[in-house]
Amino acid sequence: MSDQPQSPRRKAAGRRFAVAVGLMSAASVLALAPVAQAQEAVPTVPAPPVSAPAVADDSAALAVNDPLEGANRASFKFSMGVDKVLLGPIAHGYMAVTPDVVRDRVSNAVYNLGEPNTVINHVLQGKPKRAMRSTTRFLVNSTIGVLGLFDVAAKMNLPPRAADFGQTFGTWGAQPGAYLYVPVMGPMNVRDGVGRALDIFTDPVRIVGGGLDTDFGKARLAVTILDTRALADPALRAVKDSNDPYATARSAYTQYREAFIREATGEMEDLPDFDTPPADAPPATPNP
Amino acid sequence: MTSSPTRRGANAALLTFASALTIGAATLAGPAFAQARDPGAEAFVQAKGQRVISVLANKSMPDAQKKQIFKQAVDELADVPRITNFVLGKYARTITPEQKARFTPVFRTYAENVYQNRIDDYRGEKLTVTGSVIRKPGDVIVNTTISGGQIKSPLPVTWRVLGSGQTWKVVDVQFKGVWLAITQQQDFVSTIDNAGGNVDVLINQLQKGGSNRR
Numbered sequence: 001m002s003d004q005p006q007s008p009r010r011k012a013a014g015r016r017f018a019v020a021v022g023l024m025s026a027a028s029v030l031a032l033a034p035v036a037q038a039q040e041a042v043p044t045v046p047a048p049p050v051s052a053p054a055v056a057d058d059s060a061a062l063a064v065n066d067p068l069e070g071a072n073r074a075s076f077k078f079s080m081g082v083d084k085v086l087l088g089p090i091a092h093g094y095m096a097v098t099p100d101v102v103r104d105r106v107s108n109a110v111y112n113l114g115e116p117n118t119v120i121n122h123v124l125q126g127k128p129k130r131a132m133r134s135t136t137r138f139l140v141n142s143t144i145g146v147l148g149l150f151d152v153a154a155k156m157n158l159p160p161r162a163a164d165f166g167q168t169f170g171t172w173g174a175q176p177g178a179y180l181y182v183p184v185m186g187p188m189n190v191r192d193g194v195g196r197a198l199d200i201f202t203d204p205v206r207i208v209g210g211g212l213d214t215d216f217g218k219a220r221l222a223v224t225i226l227d228t229r230a231l232a233d234p235a236l237r238a239v240k241d242s243n244d245p246y247a248t249a250r251s252a253y254t255q256y257r258e259a260f261i262r263e264a265t266g267e268m269e270d271l272p273d274f275d276t277p278p279a280d281a282p283p284a285t286p287n288p
Numbered sequence: 289m290t291s292s293p294t295r296r297g298a299n300a301a302l303l304t305f306a307s308a309l310t311i312g313a314a315t316l317a318g319p320a321f322a323q324a325r326d327p328g329a330e331a332f333v334q335a336k337g338q339r340v341i342s343v344l345a346n347k348s349m350p351d352a353q354k355k356q357i358f359k360q361a362v363d364e365l366a367d368v369p370r371i372t373n374f375v376l377g378k379y380a381r382t383i384t385p386e387q388k389a390r391f392t393p394v395f396r397t398y399a400e401n402v403y404q405n406r407i408d409d410y411r412g413e414k415l416t417v418t419g420s421v422i423r424k425p426g427d428v429i430v431n432t433t434i435s436g437g438q439i440k441s442p443l444p445v446t447w448r449v450l451g452s453g454q455t456w457k458v459v460d461v462q463f464k465g466v467w468l469a470i471t472q473q474q475d476f477v478s479t480i481d482n483a484g485g486n487v488d489v490l491i492n493q494l495q496k497g498g499s500n501r502r
Contacts, residue, residue, distance in 0.1 A: 062470065104440070154441075234406070241402050243493050247478030251471045259465025271423065272470070274370065274450060274459050277380040 062272050065178055065189075066250065072181035076246045079183055083229075083236070091229040103230060105149045110227045111160060112141050112148025113220060116204040121163035125171050125264055133158050163264065165202075166195030170261030179250055187253040329428040329449045330417045332456035336365040337432065337447065338415045344404070345413045345437050358404065367450065367457035368396065371469055374459065377477040379487055387487045391494075398494045403468070413437040418444075426452050 066072065095103070115138035122131035137153040137160065145152040154160065169191050170176075177190030188196065200206065211217045235252070242248035262269060340361045343354060362368070372395055373380050383391065413436030420430040428449050433442035446462040460469040476490055483489035 062474070064474070238402075238406055241405070242475045243479040243490060244475050244482065248471055248475045251474035252466045255467060255470065256465040259462075263465075268421070268423075269429075271448070271467075274374055274427070274448070277373075277376070277378055 063254075064250070065176065067178050068180065072179065072250075073246050075181045075183045076249070079181070079186065080245070087225075087229050088236075091226060091233060094226055095230050095233065103227070106223060106227050107231065108141070108145070108151045109148040110220075110224050111151075111162075112138065112145070113205045113209075114162075114203075115141075115148075117199055117202065118161075118163045120202060120204070121165060121168045122161075124165075124168045125163065127264070130161055130163070134161065134163075162260075164195055165198040166192035166257065167261050167264050169195055170257075171264045176254070176257070179254065181246075181250075187249055189254070189257070192257060324422050325420045326422050326428045326430075328453055329430050329451070329456050330420050332451075332454075333430040333432060333447050333449060333458065334415065334417045336361070336458070340365055341412060341415050341434060345411055355400075355404075359400065362400070365458050367459050370450070370457070370459055372396070374469055375472045375476050376487075377473045379477065379480050379485075382485075383487050387491065391487065391491050394491055394494045399472075411437045412439040412443065415445075416442070426450055428456075 098106075115134055119131050119134045119138070122128075122134055137151075137158050140153040140156065140158070141148045141151060144150075151160070166188075174191045176192070179187070179189050180193060181187050182193070185193070185196065205220075206217065209216050209220075212221060239245045239249045239252070259269070340358070343349075343358050343361050346354065349357070369392075372392055375395065376383060376391070412434035414434065416433050416435065418431045418433055420428050422428050430447045430449055432445050432447065434445055435442040443463075447458050448460040448462070448467075449456045449458050451457055460467050462468070479490045479493065480487055
């Protein structure tokens with residue numbers, strides 16, 4: 001997704017990076033702004049039906065694992081504040097002055113730079129065909145598609161199919177672990193946090209094209225943040241419309257990531273029984 | 289070693305499986321899961337889902353009239369009482385009849401406003417059913433795509449429908465992996481939790497229009 005400084009020595013760049021990514025965290029519902037083009041990442045329940053488990057209430061869709069809720073909430077509040085005064089206005093300005101077509105070109109280019117990392121993950125997931133397709137996409141779009149601005153490959157029946165390390169770990173059976181809202185990175189869980197660090201560390205485009213010590217790396221990060229925030233705008237508005245934006249973002253992020261992993265594993269989603277409310281209904285359970 | 293051919297076989301099987309999945313996901317309506325489909329539920333979503341989308345996509349209709357027809361279309365599509373109960377989560381067991389009577393209309397208005405705005409962000413024109421999966425009898429997941437209008441490439445939307453035969457109702461909608469009713473439930477339950485279990489706090493907040501005007 002984005003670049004990260006690999007050298008703590010570059011303090012200035014690092015600080016700028018911290019600020020920039022802090023903003024990104026405000027774009028928090030990063031997960032909700034999944035690369036817009038990767039729409040088949042949405043689960044389409046490809047597996048044969050499985051009988052629902054007898055115990056409805058522990059379905060994955062309703063599971064909340066948030067032991068650090070107090071700190072997470074503070075971090076969320078801070079990030080939303082930053083978004084309100086800084087990143088949100090910048091993104092809205094960008095959206096106001098550019099037509100959809102231009103923003104689509106930008107999104108395509110950002111996605112294209114992530115494609116090599118996608119290939120790595122398809123390979124690690126044991127999906128050679130997807131890896132081949134993503135490789136072809138990268139080659140075609142980087143050349144005929146003019147540095148990725150145009151998704152020519154999609155028109156050649158090679159639609160985008162995103163993948164990252166968090167997803168790869170998920171397909172290997174890793175559990176999400178605790179939910180985290182990191183001020184510098186936004187919503188994630190332990191699994192996806194480790195995944196995201198690896199995404200950055202192994203990113204071939206960063207290794208070849210340069211990290212934040214290069215103009216390319218800085219420009220890429222800035223454009224990625226802007227694009228991510230613009231794509232996240234509808235999701236962010238939905239979060240702000242809710243009663244408990246923190247809980248809503250947590251729920252949506254968790255579901256989105258689980259769906260993304262199911263998209264790779266082909267597993268059927270485990271849903272709660274619709275008509276049976278959870279049994280444990282203590283009249284008063286204030287959160288810590 | 290005997291494991292080598294076995295592993296090769298397993299790999300071949302995996303590959304076949306993966307490609308079947310890929311092809312299946314690409315065509316969606318493929319015959320691969322034909323036996324698991326429910327034509328009744330699919331026809332229902334096709335008809336009633338399309339209606340809601342058509343109402344929202346209609347640019348010539350005056351807003352007041354649109355709101356009214358949207359409301360009717362939602363009633364035909366969705367099981368509003370069941371959803372109203374579901375979004376309360378564990379508090380559906382403890383809510384008093386008086387609170388329920390206040391919550392029901394307030395939730396309805398809130399949901400209509402919020403979802404009408406949200407759907408506006410992704411306004412499409414055409415709903416196409418691409419398949420369905422029977423979770424268990426009477427509980428079906430219908431896969432669709434929405435296209436046309438402002439949507440550049442077909443947008444997958446999944447519907448959870450409960451019922452049987454010709455009588456179906458939608459109870460939840462999934463978009464980019466996120467179920468709306470489930471998310472709504474977690475929002476509400478967390479709000480009530482943080483109010484020490486007091487449902488009135490949620491009701492009052494909904495009346496004011498969500499956290500924005502808190």
